[in-house]
Amino acid sequence: MRNWTPGKLRALKGKRKFATVTCYDATSAALIEALEGDKFPLVLVGDSLGNVMQGHDTALPVTIDHVIYHAQCVGRVLKNSLLLADMPFGSYQANDDEGFRNAVRLIKEGGADAVKLEGGERCVALIRRLVEAGIPVCGHLGLTPQSCLAMGFRVQARDEAAAERLIEEAKLLEAAGCFALVVECIPSALGAKVSAALSIPVIGIGAGAETDGQILVWQDLLGLNQNRLAKFVRRFGNLGEAAQTALNQYADAVGEGSYPAPAEAYE
Ligand code: KIV
DSSP, rough: OOSHHHHHHTTTTOOOOEEEEOOOHHHHHHEEEEEEOOSSSEEOOOTTTTHHHOOOSSSSOOOHHHHHHHHHHTTTOSSSSSSEEEEOTTTSSOOHEEEEEHHHHHHHHOOEEEEEOOOSSGGGHHHHHHHHHTOOOOEEEEEEGGHHHHTTOOOOSSSSSHHHHHHHHHHHHHHTTEEEEESSOOOOHHHHHHHHHHHSSSEEESSOOOOSEEEHHHHHHHTTSSSOOOOOOOOOOOOHHHHHHHHHHHHHHHHTTTTTOGGGGOO
């Protein structure tokens, strides 16, 4: 058992705002793990791995085996934060039996502590079943990247009817037993309303400053990505540039013969 549980995360609601982050590999997980002060109560092995690890334009090609592999990589190192794993596209939409089996795989084989799936009312029966079986579930509303072919990558729920519908669906997910909810790319005022309407933590990404928590993709926040980034992303570092500087210095040092130096070679 990791230190952070769904119950502990729920207890943060109204007490303190928290940051969460995606992670896909052991080296990165070790950096989180070595931080002091319980900075990241939750780490997500997101299906965004399709973009940032596999080089696809969308997360659609990601399979349950891919998520299991990356959850295992992270989980070997992560001991403190709750390890949340995404149910990828196609792993739960066809029918609830398949969704149930795949969620169990994320827990048993991937070593995840909880699963996340995208969608509102249509997911309620599956979520109830998972929660009854002891699998903690996090919901995901707003821009749901697994529906990108239908909805694109636009800000969602801008009009009043869609905003009301989102709040209703959020309440349904809470009633079904979700311990937390991710809301992606919605107006800030709606992010604030959903957070106020629920007693579970609402984790925003492009949902303004009033949600209970925030989540960002590892590569985006650290500046490892060369891509054009969404408006809501803040680069908190420039590790891409630092890596390129180091790679240039290494190549130059080898080229000019200064690496390896005698102290870096065996007698
Ligand atoms: O896959 C992912 O990284 C996500 C977050 C952006 C919330 O679902």
